Amino acid sequence: MAYLYKLKLQVQVYLTYRFEVFANIATHFILILANVFLWNCVYSDQKDILGVGRGQMITYSVLSSCLAVMYHCGIQSSLNKDVREGNIALLLMKPIHLLGAYFAEDVGAVAVRAVSVSVPIFLLGLLFLPLQPPVLFRVLPLVMISYVFGFMILWLLSALVSMFTFVTMELGNMGVVKDMIVAILSGSMIPLWFFPDRVEKMLMMTPFPYTYQLPLGLYIGKIDIGEGLRQIGIQAFWMLLLGVCVALAWKKAKNKVLIQGG
Amino acid sequence: MEQIVLDNVVKEYIVAKKKKGMLGALANLFHSEKIRVEAVKGISCRIEKGEIVGYIGPNGAGKSTTIKMMSGIMHPTSGNILINGMSPQKRRKEVVKHLGVVFGQRTQLYWDLRLGETFELLKRIYRLPDGQYNGTLEELRAVLGLDEFMDIPVRQLSLGQRMRGELAAAMLHEPEILFLDEPTIGLDIDAKQAIRDFILEMNRRKKTTVILTSHDLEDVMKLCTRLIVINKGIIVEDGPISEIVSRMATYRMLVLEVAEPVQSIACDKVEIMKIEGRKVWCKFDHHAYTAAEIIHALGQELKIVDLSVREPDVEDAITNIYHSA
Ligand SMILES: Nc1ncnc2c1ncn2[C@@H]1O[C@H](COP(=O)(O)OP(=O)(O)OP(=O)(O)O)[C@@H](O)[C@H]1O
Ligand SMILES: [Mg+2]
Numbered sequence: 001m002a003y004l005y006k007l008k009l010q011v012q013v014y015l016t017y018r019f020e021v022f023a024n025i026a027t028h029f030i031l032i033l034a035n036v037f038l039w040n041c042v043y044s045d046q047k048d049i050l051g052v053g054r055g056q057m058i059t060y061s062v063l064s065s066c067l068a069v070m071y072h073c074g075i076q077s078s079l080n081k082d083v084r085e086g087n088i089a090l091l092l093m094k095p096i097h098l099l100g101a102y103f104a105e106d107v108g109a110v111a112v113r114a115v116s117v118s119v120p121i122f123l124l125g126l127l128f129l130p131l132q133p134p135v136l137f138r139v140l141p142l143v144m145i146s147y148v149f150g151f152m153i154l155w156l157l158s159a160l161v162s163m164f165t166f167v168t169m170e171l172g173n174m175g176v177v178k179d180m181i182v183a184i185l186s187g188s189m190i191p192l193w194f195f196p197d198r199v200e201k202m203l204m205m206t207p208f209p210y211t212y213q214l215p216l217g218l219y220i221g222k223i224d225i226g227e228g229l230r231q232i233g234i235q236a237f238w239m240l241l242l243g244v245c246v247a248l249a250w251k252k253a254k255n256k257v258l259i260q261g262g
Numbered sequence: 263m264e265q266i267v268l269d270n271v272v273k274e275y276i277v278a279k280k281k282k283g284m285l286g287a288l289a290n291l292f293h294s295e296k297i298r299v300e301a302v303k304g305i306s307c308r309i310e311k312g313e314i315v316g317y318i319g320p321n322g323a324g325k326s327t328t329i330k331m332m333s334g335i336m337h338p339t340s341g342n343i344l345i346n347g348m349s350p351q352k353r354r355k356e357v358v359k360h361l362g363v364v365f366g367q368r369t370q371l372y373w374d375l376r377l378g379e380t381f382e383l384l385k386r387i388y389r390l391p392d393g394q395y396n397g398t399l400e401e402l403r404a405v406l407g408l409d410e411f412m413d414i415p416v417r418q419l420s421l422g423q424r425m426r427g428e429l430a431a432a433m434l435h436e437p438e439i440l441f442l443d444e445p446t447i448g449l450d451i452d453a454k455q456a457i458r459d460f461i462l463e464m465n466r467r468k469k470t471t472v473i474l475t476s477h478d479l480e481d482v483m484k485l486c487t488r489l490i491v492i493n494k495g496i497i498v499e500d501g502p503i504s505e506i507v508s509r510m511a512t513y514r515m516l517v518l519e520v521a522e523p524v525q526s527i528a529c530d531k532v533e534i535m536k537i538e539g540r541k542v543w544c545k546f547d548h549h550a551y552t553a554a555e556i557i558h559a560l561g562q563e564l565k566i567v568d569l570s571v572r573e574p575d576v577e578d579a580i581t582n583i584y585h586s587a
Contacts, residue, residue: 002386009383013374089335090370093358096387258351260275261327261336 002096003104010108014116021116028065028121035061036129050193056220059132062125063216064188066118071151071211072109073158075102076175083166089257099159099250106155135221142228143215149235150211154182156242157207163249167256187213193222207238265439265471266309266332271341273302273327301327303495304341311438312469314461316486316503318476320584324495325475326365329443332473333363345439359388362432366444369424370431371416377427378412381434388435395434402430405460422453429460433470440464442474446481458484479576491583499583503576510579513545515572516556521565529559540567 014021036058043054052060079102082088091098125131134140161178183189185208192200192209203209214231217223223231278294280286302324309315319325330336332343334350334357343350350357363370371380385395403409406426411419419427425445432440442461446454458481464470476482482489482503489506491499499506516532520540527534531551532544542564546556553571560566 002383005383005386009372009375009379012379085368087368087370089330090363090365090368093333093335093361093363094370094384094387095355095358257335258337261330 003100006101006104007108007111010105011112014109014112024069024113024117025120025124028069028117029124032062032065032121032125032129035065052191052193052220052222055130055132056222058130060191060216060220060222061189062121062129062131063219064212066121067147067150067212067215068188069117069121070110070114070147071154072106072113073155074106074109075099075155076158076162076178078102078105079159079162080165080175088166089261092254092257099246102159103155110151132220134219136225139218139221139225139228142225142232143218146210146215146218146228146232146235149232149239150215152239153207153235153242154211156239156246157182159246160242160249163246163253166253167249182208182211185209186211187216191217191222207242210235210238263311264308265311265346266307266473267342267344268305268307268328268332269342269344270304270306271302271328271331271338271343272300272304273324273331273336274339275299275301301495302331302338302492305492305495305497307490307497307500309471309473311471312465313488314465314472314474314486316474316476316482316489317492318479318482318489318580319492323492325492326443328492329363329365329441329473329475333361333441334358335363359435360438362435362437362440364425364428364432364440364442364445366425366442366447369416369428371424371427373417374415376413376415377408377419377430380416380427380431384431384434390435394436398434398436399430402433405463406430406456422449422456425449425453425457426460429457433464436468437470439471439473442472442476444476445474446476446478454478454481461485479580483576491580493584498586506583507576507579510582511575512547512549513578514548514553515543515545516553517570517572518542518544518560518564518566519568521567524564527560528563531556531559 039054039057039061043049043057047053049057079088082091091101122131134143157178158175161174165174185203185206187209188211192203192213195203210231214223214228214235218228275298276296277299278290279297280294281289305324305328317325317328327336331338332345332350334345334354337351345357346360348357350361371377372383375383381399384390390398403412406429408426408430411423411427414423416424416427429445440461446457449457461472461474462485465472472485474481474485487502489499489501489503490497491506499510513533515535518541520542523540524537524542526537527542527544532546535543535545537543546553557566557569
């Protein structure tokens with residue numbers, strides 16, 4: 001199948017950039033160390049803050065980095081590049097679903113990144129940092145599901161943003177803005193429970209916390225199974241909503257090619 | 263059998279008119295004036311299976327626009343297009359299976375993949391059976407000499423190698439119709455020749471219909487039997503090359519060297535183009551007079567030392583067509 005082959009090829013492409021893989025591990029590990037120092041500082045002599053202990057928090061931030069590596073949405077740059085270089089029309093002519101092809105590529109990339117970067121970082125963390133195993137092994141399946149759903153949410157968001165860029169063209173690449181918003185509002189750097197209550201409540205109505213905070217919170221036990229299931233439901237809702245938006249935007253983008261020739 | 267039919271095809275682009283300057287850029291964010299540009303203004307033509315048609319015209323004439331519409335990439339604003347009796351707009355998936363497209367300025371190869379991998383991917387995209395795929399690939403490898411660079415990533419290929427790869431990629435699913443938009447742009451003589459040979463070979467073996475645009479008139483002369491000339495969105499000529507050339511290049515150039523400098527010539531059968539000392543360039547209508555008549559007439563008033571007559575060629579014909587519209 002074309003999509004599977006595309007996935008496999010992406011794996012190969014990644015493996016040819018071996019240096020990048022090692023550089024990736026190194027930079028991430030340095031960032032993680034900086035994070036660990038920071039949280040050590042914050043915790044200085046307190047045992048826990050808002051019910052989260054120092055070890056839990058460090059685990060949270062290390063895993064957040066592992067997650068970031070696996071939340072790879074290459075569509076943002078590939079679609080932009082294909083549009084800018086004017087190849088989009090030719091790609092659309094092939095009897096294959098172009099979004100499906102981008103997705104297959106990204107799944108391939110995520111698989112390699114997971115194995116080649118996230119797992120080594122996790123193992124390094126277990127060896128050198130006070131990483132904790134999950135509170136309950138029972139939550140692991142939920143962590144996995146919420147990761148997959150979280151990936152879908154981010155991927156659809158990326159697809160939406162790049163299509164928006166494509167349709168309006170003039171506004172330039174807004175992917176960077178999206179990445180910033182996600183970094184801050186998803187709890188990937190600072191969990192939202194450190195934010196003022198009102199702000200936290202508001203943010204919980206956006207899709208962002210369900211990408212990072214949910215799987216991480218589940219892992220360290222800040223979010224219990226019942227609450228986790230409820231939030232996975234919310235993830236499913238966002239996936240559906242974003243999926244519909246992407247389908248509509250894609251139609252609009254395709255029409256633009258058909259009318260303006262890409 | 264008429265394989266491609268165009269009926270009164272019009273394409274209008276909508277272009278946003280941008281205001282200039284900082285304030286203008288800000289204003290553009292909210293509102294920009296739209297203007298319509300008519301790139302193709304109602305063209306009609308019919309192309310038979312197995313023809314190699316040269317589709318030429320000056321820059322901005324509307325060639326690429328037409329090719330994009332024929333290949334279903336873009337919808338016409340009005341008018342009808344039929345490929346194999348089907349509209350590429352309404353039945354895109356079906357039509358596209360029988361088309362191969364190469365845009366010299368674009369690539370449809372995958373930058374990071376090796377050529378061989380791209381072909382494997384295309385095999386899956388077009389769902390080609392193993393036997394057919396291997397057979398076609400074997401043939402393409404031989405004709406295009408792909409073997410030397412099958413395993414090199416596309417981004418490392420030279421332009422000529424890449425273009426050969428593009429052609430192979432476009433022909434892998436054995437399309438009945440091949441659209442080539444400037445396939446020889448930027449190539450050296452050998453590479454151009456390889457591509458011309460390939461086009462002729464495919465046309466001979468598989469009766470592939472080829473529509474070719476090129477600014478290299480040698481491509482057109484060597485490959486095409488029929489010429490369609492478009493200028494400012496209108497088809498101005500359509501017919502066999504030889505006919506167009508003899509009709510459009512009605513004048514022949516006569517270069518004379520005379521014994522004494524002249525100022526003007528009284529003979530009204532020729533038109534003086536240029537006089538430079540003892541050299542005179544003039545042209546005459548070769549449908550009206552023979553060269554012998556002209557030389558005889560001029561011989562009456564001038565002392566001709568030497569002379570030469572230039573044959574009309576495609577280039578003259580084309581220049582005439584481009585400029586007469
Ligand atoms: N996407 C577009 N949006 C707006 N105008 C366009 C677009 N593409 C082409 N045009 C305009 O349409 C006209 C025809 O362009 P086209 O590309 O078809 O010319 P062409 O015959 O292929 O020229 P060339 O020989 O330079 O390739 C030009 O005036 C061009 O500016
Ligand atoms: Mg063109």
